[in-house]
Amino acid sequence: MSELPSEQTLKIVDAFDLPETIRFLLRPGEMVKDAAGRRHRLPRYFYEIPSYEDAMAIRLTGNFRLNEFIRVDLREAEPLREYPRYVPCAVRITAFYLQRIRDEIGSTLHISVNGGYRSPAHERNHPASPHMWGTAVDIYRVGTSLLQTEEQINRYGMIAERVADEMTAFPFGQEPGSTDDHLHLDLGYLFLVPREVSEDRMEMPQETPRFAWEERRGKDRRTS
Ligand SMILES: [Zn+2]
Numbered sequence: 001m002s003e004l005p006s007e008q009t010l011k012i013v014d015a016f017d018l019p020e021t022i023r024f025l026l027r028p029g030e031m032v033k034d035a036a037g038r039r040h041r042l043p044r045y046f047y048e049i050p051s052y053e054d055a056m057a058i059r060l061t062g063n064f065r066l067n068e069f070i071r072v073d074l075r076e077a078e079p080l081r082e083y084p085r086y087v088p089c090a091v092r093i094t095a096f097y098l099q100r101i102r103d104e105i106g107s108t109l110h111i112s113v114n115g116g117y118r119s120p121a122h123e124r125n126h127p128a129s130p131h132m133w134g135t136a137v138d139i140y141r142v143g144t145s146l147l148q149t150e151e152q153i154n155r156y157g158m159i160a161e162r163v164a165d166e167m168t169a170f171p172f173g174q175e176p177g178s179t180d181d182h183l184h185l186d187l188g189y190l191f192l193v194p195r196e197v198s199e200d201r202m203e204m205p206q207e208t209p210r211f212a213w214e215e216r217r218g219k220d221r222r223t224s
Helices: 020-026 052-057 091-105 150-163
Strands: 011-014 031-033 039-041 045-049 085-088 109-111 136-142 183-186 211-213
Touching (some): 091 109, 091 136, 136 150
Antiparallel strands (some): 045 085, 109 136
16 A cells, blocks of 8 residues: 555655646745745745555654645645645644644644645635645644634634744634634744755756655654
């Protein structure tokens, strides 16, 4: 079923070397503007996920699987809905923070469809949002409670921001930068450059595609 060389080892790719259709949609290294008009550079290094089964099997932390961060619907560009799928390597950092918040709350956190990584081509990413970096999540349910009231959204948002200063939670509201039917959490515009890649300045496709395998470390990555 899986062609991964060993269980849960992730392939890291330089998006400049991906097939043109995919590269055109991911736009590695390009500058985009957020809602405030600030410019940010799009990520370049991605995990390549061969199949749905792999996405389900790969555990980023004790309670979060990779699959939870990449669920999208028709609002995502079609080539990016098919496997292999691509997600910025920073998703690992997001999962780490989310695990801390989950531990603090003591209940399961459910990320909505389109609420994890969304590509620059996704209909909901205009203007740019940290979802395009894999550093944002939209939580629609905590345990069995749907997040639909001001009290709940602000309460869990405060917990998340207390766990980590670098975490931003949108307050309850209808204006841009607020939410009324989920909790948006993000870490801003982070990159993760995996230690296994060799960075160079050649931001153009290479004859020999550049990729690396993530080294195995720690028990968190093993399936249970
Ligand atoms: Zn969001």
